[in-house]
Amino acid sequence: MSGRILIVDDEKDMLTLLGRIVSEDTNYTAVTENNPEKALEMLREEPFDLVMTDLNMPGMSGITLMEKVRAMRPDISVVILTAYATIETAVEATRKGADDYLTKPFRRERLLVTLDRVMKCQRVVRENRQLRKALEKKNDLSIIGSTASMADVFQRIRQAAPTSGTVLITGPSGTGKELVARAIHKNSRRREKNMVTINCAAIPENMIESELFGYVKGAFTGAVVDKPGLVEEAQGGTLFLDEIGDLNPGFQTKLLRLLQEGEYRPVGSVKTLKADLRFIAATNKNLEQAMVEKTFRADLFYRLNVIRMEIPSLGERREDIPILCHHFFTKYAALNGKTIQGIAAHALQVLKERNYPGNVRELENIIERGVIFCNGETLTLADLGLAGPNQGCLPRMNLEKPMMSFKDAKDENIRTFHDLYIRTLLKESGGNISKAAETAGIQRQYLHRLMKESHIEADEFRGKKSDSAKDLFLVAG
Numbered sequence: 001m002s003g004r005i006l007i008v009d010d011e012k013d014m015l016t017l018l019g020r021i022v023s024e025d026t027n028y029t030a031v032t033e034n035n036p037e038k039a040l041e042m043l044r045e046e047p048f049d050l051v052m053t054d055l056n057m058p059g060m061s062g063i064t065l066m067e068k069v070r071a072m073r074p075d076i077s078v079v080i081l082t083a084y085a086t087i088e089t090a091v092e093a094t095r096k097g098a099d100d101y102l103t104k105p106f107r108r109e110r111l112l113v114t115l116d117r118v119m120k121c122q123r124v125v126r127e128n129r130q131l132r133k134a135l136e137k138k139n140d141l142s143i144i145g146s147t148a149s150m151a152d153v154f155q156r157i158r159q160a161a162p163t164s165g166t167v168l169i170t171g172p173s174g175t176g177k178e179l180v181a182r183a184i185h186k187n188s189r190r191r192e193k194n195m196v197t198i199n200c201a202a203i204p205e206n207m208i209e210s211e212l213f214g215y216v217k218g219a220f221t222g223a224v225v226d227k228p229g230l231v232e233e234a235q236g237g238t239l240f241l242d243e244i245g246d247l248n249p250g251f252q253t254k255l256l257r258l259l260q261e262g263e264y265r266p267v268g269s270v271k272t273l274k275a276d277l278r279f280i281a282a283t284n285k286n287l288e289q290a291m292v293e294k295t296f297r298a299d300l301f302y303r304l305n306v307i308r309m310e311i312p313s314l315g316e317r318r319e320d321i322p323i324l325c326h327h328f329f330t331k332y333a334a335l336n337g338k339t340i341q342g343i344a345a346h347a348l349q350v351l352k353e354r355n356y357p358g359n360v361r362e363l364e365n366i367i368e369r370g371v372i373f374c375n376g377e378t379l380t381l382a383d384l385g386l387a388g389p390n391q392g393c394l395p396r397m398n399l400e401k402p403m404m405s406f407k408d409a410k411d412e413n414i415r416t417f418h419d420l421y422i423r424t425l426l427k428e429s430g431g432n433i434s435k436a437a438e439t440a441g442i443q444r445q446y447l448h449r450l451m452k453e454s455h456i457e458a459d460e461f462r463g464k465k466s467d468s469a470k471d472l473f474l475v476a477g
Contacts, residue, residue, distance in 0.1 A: 002027050002028065002029070003027075003028045003029070003049040003050065003119050003122070003123075004028065004029045004031065004046075004047060004048045004049055004050075005022055005028050005029070005030050005031070005048065005049065005050045005051075005052060005115070005119075006031050006032075006033065006039060006042060006043065006048045006050070006051045006052070007019060007022070007030055007031070007032045007033070007052045007053075008032075008033050008034070008036055008039045008051065008052070008053040008054065008057070008062075008065065009032075009034060009053070009054040009057070009081065010034050010035075010054060010057040010058060011034075011054070012034055014054070014104075015032040015033075015034055016032075018030070018032070018052065018111075019032045021108060021111060021112070022115070025108070025112055026112065026115060026116070028049075028115070028119065031046075031048070035059075036053070036057055036059060036060040036064075036065045037059070037060065039051070039053075039065065040065070040068055040069075040072070043069060043072060043073055043076070044072065048073075048076055049076065049077065049119060049122050050076065050077040050078070050079065050099075050115070050118060050119060050122060051065070051066070051069050051076055051077070051078050051079070052078075052079045052081060052115075053065050053066065053078065053079075053080060053081065054081050054082065055080050055081065055082030055093070056082060056083075062080050062081070062082070062093075063080070063092065063093060063096060066078045066080065066093075066096065066097060066098060067096060067097075070097050075126065077099045077118045077119070077121070077122045078097065078098050078099055079098065079099060079100045079101070079102060079114060079115070079118055080093045080098045080100075080101045080102070081102050081103075081104060081106075082101075082102075082103060082104065083103065083104040083105075099118045099121065100114050100117070100118055102114055109448065112452075113457065113458075116452065116455070116457065117457050117459060120345060120455065120457070123345060142179070142182075142183060142186075143176065143179050143180065143183055144320065144323055144324055144327050145317060145320050145323075146319065146320060146323060147312075147317040147319050147320055149312040149316060149317055150312070150317055150320065153180065153309060153311060153312075156307075156309055157180060157183050157184055157187065157309070158187065160184060160307045160309075161183070161184045161185075161186075161187035161188045162187070162188060162189060163307075164278060165306045165307045166259065166278075166279040166280070166281070166303065166304055166306040166307065167181075167184060167279075167280045167281070167306070167307045167308075167309060168244075168281050168282075168283075168287075168304045168305045168306070168307070168308050168309070169181060169280065169281070169282040169283075169309045169311060170282070170283055170284070170287075170308070170309070170310050170311070171284065171310055171311030171312065171313070172284055172311075172313045172359055173284045173358065173359065173361070174314075174356075174358045174359035174360055174361030174362055175311040175312065175313060175314070175359045175360060176311060176359075176360050176361075177242070177282040177284075177311055178197070178240070178242060178282065180282075180309060180311060181195070181197075181238075181240045181242075181280045181282060182195060184238075184280060185237070185238040185240075185278070185280070188238065188278060190236065190237045190238055190278050193234075193235070193236040193237030193238075194233060194234050194236075194237040194238070195234070195237055195238040195239075195240055196230045196233050196234035196237065196238070196239055196240065197240045197242055198211065198212060198230050198239070198240070198241055198242065199242045199243055200241060200242065200243045200244055200245075200246050200247040201242075201243035201246035202243075205248045205250070205251070208247075208248070208251055209251055209254065209267055210227075210229065210267045211229060211230060212229050212230050212231055212255075212264075213229045213231055213254075213264045213265065213266050213267060214226070214227050214228040214229030214231070214232060214266040214267070215227055215229075215266050215267035215268050215269075216266055216267070216268045216269045217268075218268060219266075219267045219268025219269075220267070220268065223267075223268065226266075228266075229266065231258070231264055231275050231277065232273075232275075234277055235275065235276060235277070236276055236277075237277070237278070238277065238278040238279075238280060239277045239278070239279055239280070240280045240281075240282070241255075241279065241280070241281040241282070242281075242282050243282070243283060243284075244281040244282065244283045244287075244304065245283035245284070245285030245286075245287055245290060245296065246283075246285070247296075249295060249296075249297070252296070252297045252300050253297070255300065256297065256299060256300045256303060258275060259279055259300070259303045259304070260303060262274055262275050262276070262277070263275070279304070281304050287301050287304075287305075288301075313356075313359050314356045314359040314360050314362075314363060315355065315356065315359075318352060321351055321352045321363065322348060322352065324360060324363055324364075325343055325348065325351060325363070325367055326342075326343075328363070328364050328367035328368065329342075329343065329367050329370070329371055329379060332367060332368045332371040332372075333371050336371055336372060338371055338374060339377065340371060340374055340376075340377060340378070340379060341377045341378060342377075342378055342379070343378065343379045344378050344379060344380050344381070344460075345455065346381065346419070346454075346455060346456070347379055347380055347381045347383075347384060347386070350381060350386055351363070351366070351384070351386075354386070366384055366385070366386070367379075367384070369383075369384065369385055370383040370384035370385070371383075373385075380460065381423070382427070415453075415454070418450055418453070418454055419454045419456070421440075422436075422447070422450055422451060422454060422456055423456060423461075425439060425440055425447075426456070426458055426460070426461040427461050429461075430461060431458040431459065431460070431461035432458075433447060433448065433451075433458050
C-alpha cells in the first residue's frame with residue numbers, strides 16, 4: 001500500500017530519524033519539513049495522505065497546525081508526536097481531530113504499527129468517499145452498476161421503456177431481474193399506472209387462472225362474490241410475469257391469448273374482457289431448451305421474446321462488487337441505526353474474490369448480516385460471517401481464463417494461509433502479539449513481519465473501541 005507522509009518537527013535529527021524509518025520499513029514516501037508554515041505551503045501544492053507533526057514547535061504548535069490542515073484538507077490524517085505526554089494533551093489532540101498520538105521516545109515498532117493503522121483507515125475512508133460519489137452519480141434507473149455489461153443493459157432499458165414492446169428478461173436467480181422490470185415500467189408511458197407482479201412459480205397450478213383473470217360469483221365452491229384478478233388491477237399499466245419458465249403447460253394457451261389478442265375471461269364467466277397492458281416476463285430457465293423438451297410452448301415463447309434482455313451474473317461483473325457493497329451497508333446501517341463507516345480492506349478483498357451462486361441477492365444478504373453483527377465502525381470478515389475455518393482456503397480460479405502456474409497457485413495459497421492463520425491466532429489471543437507468537441511457536445518479530453505483509457493489525461482483535469479516559473491513556477502511553 002503506497003502513500004505520502006509529511007513529517008513536521010523542529011528538531012532536524014528527529015526529522016532525519018523519522019524519514020529514515022518510513023523510507024526503510026514502509027512503502028510510503030516520506031517528505032520532511034522543520035517549518036510548520038512551509039509545511040502548510042507544501043500541503044496546498046502537493047498531495048499527501050498523512051501529516052505527522054510534533055506537538056511543541058516554536059511559532060506554531062502541532063495542534064494549531066492540525067487545525068489548519070483540517071480546515072485546508074479535511075481528508076488528510078494527522079498523528080501528533082510529543083515528548084510531553086499527559087492525559088490532558090491526549091484528550092485535547094484527539095478531541096480536535098488527531099487520528100493518533102505518540103510519545104517520544106517511541107518504539108520503532110509502535111510507530112510503524114500506528115502509521116499502518118492510520119494509513120489503512122485513510123484508505124478505507126477514501127475508498128468509501130469515492131464509492132459514495134459513484135453512488136451519487138448512479139444512473140436514473142435506480143440500478144447500480146458501472147461495468148460494460150451493465151451499461152448495455154441500461155441502454156436497452158432506456159430504448160425499450162418508452163415503447164409498447166413485450167420484454168423477456170433472462171438471467172440467473174438473484175441478478176435483479178425484477179429491478180430491471182421496475183426500471184422499464186418507471187420510464188415507460190404507463191408509469192402513472194400500476195405495475196403488478198405475479199410469480200408464476202409460487203401460485204398453485206389450480207389457482208393461477210383465478211388469480212390472474214379473477215372469477216365470478218358461483219364459479220366454484222367458496223366463490224361467493226365476484227373477484228377481479230391481477231389483469232384488471234394492472235389495467236393501463238404493466239403486468240410482470242416473474243418465473244415465466246415455471247408456468248404450467250395447461251395455462252400457457254390461455255396466457256398466449258391474453259398476450260396475442262389482449263383478451264381474457266374470468267373463471268366461470270361467459271363474458272370476454274379486454275386488457276390494456278404492457279407485458280414483461282422474466283425467467284432463470286433456458287426457454288429454448290424448454291421448447292425442445294415440450295414443457296414450454298414455442299408460440300408463447302416467440303410472443304414473449306420481442307425485446308430480450310440478458311442480465312449478467314455477479315461473477316461477470318465483479319468490478320461492481322465494491323460499489324454494491326457500499327450501497328448495501330449504507331442501506332442496512334441506516335435501517336438498523338448503525339454508524340458504520342466502511343468495509344475493512346481485507347474483507348472487501350475477500351468479497352471481491354469469492355463466488356456468488358446467489359448473485360447480487362447473496363451479496364446483499366452477506367452485507368446485511370455483517371451490519372447486524374458489527375459492533376465497530378468497520379465491517380470485518382468476522383462480522384460478515386466469512387472468517388470461518390473453511391472460508392477462502394483456496395484462491396478462486398476462473399476457468400474461463402488461463403489456469404495460473406503452479407508457483408503462482410502455491411504462492412497464493414501460502415498468502416491465504418498466512419492471512420487466515422494469523423487472524424485466528426490474534427483472535428484467540430485477544431490481540432496479544434506475544435501470546436499469539438508463543439502459541440504459534442514463532443518469534444514475535446517474525447509474527448510482526450507476517451502481520452505487516454498481510455496488512456493485519458492487532459488492534460482489530462482487541463475488542464470494541466471506546467472513547468473512555470482509559471483508552472486515551474493507552475493511546476498516549
